[in-house]
Amino acid sequence: MEDRKFLIVGSNVRNVAESARKAGFEVFALTKHVDADLKLYAKKIFRIDDESPEWVKDKALTISEELDAEIVWHSGYEVLGDRRLKKIVNKRKFYSELERAGFDFPEILDDGESGILKPVTGGGGEGIRLSSREEDGHILQRYVEGIPCSASVISTGKKALAISFNRILVGDVNFGAGEFRYCGNITPFKHEFEDRAKRLAEELATYFELEGNIGVDFIIGDRVYVLEINPRFQGSLDAIEWAYDINLFRMHLNAKAGKLESCRPRRFAGRAVVFAEREIKIKNSPTGNPFFADVPEKNQIYRKDDPLVSVLASGVSEHDVYRKLYERKEIYREIAC
16 A cells, blocks of 8 residues: 555545545545445545634644645535635636636526526536526536536646546436436437547646646537536546546546546446435445445435436447446345435
């Protein structure tokens, strides 16, 4: 095992903790969601009892000092590690920056125009809906018909390399997801605009001087439109590692040290987030089964629309992977619900 220790801090950190542990590091977690399989990868888990940024930062710094562990800021708390990221995670500031730099994005609308209403901060498609009215803490944006997708990038801050192009699953009723809710990825995604999207992702990573592994979300319509940057590990991590036979945590560290590594897909792979279709009490917890991740503990109760579990699959095509994801969702329901 490597000498370095890492404390992963975020709302949900299982995938990053797993990647870090498989890279040979000692891993600790400070998180809101303590999944059963997180315990396979984190030596010790600390629960986020107070979601305020001040509490989380103080707690993380205290644990880091006690354990002599480096902090990796993840989902929900990225800006605690770098205040400059505020202009990325705040969509109003982000789109202003994109406009200044000349990147295409769905334009911001005036009150009374019909479009997509989005929270200014946050991700995963939560709180997004069609509307023609502005609301406090939200932006109204043109709705673009198209294919949601993403590029995963490794960056030194001065140079960047897009290592994968991924289809994003959004609002898929087969997995119980609401209309605009994120519910997974399949990679690689083959499309005529792939090279264009990858170049844009690399340009954005260097424009904002981001380091390590970051993701850029797009919508492909008549052209490639930028939706957002995730300045952290992404939900596509599992699928990318399965498809490319790589370790993203190791590549993240290497990029921060100035080294970029190319890779190519060996197969198709995907992850789907399954949402509860009703209130559920978990009967069994198939921890350690490679087809399931973010696994709930036995006897936990989930409300309707709560994210329940992730299902994973690899295959010979995008269609093959999607079919397996659906089948494994059904298997999980039989086992656990």
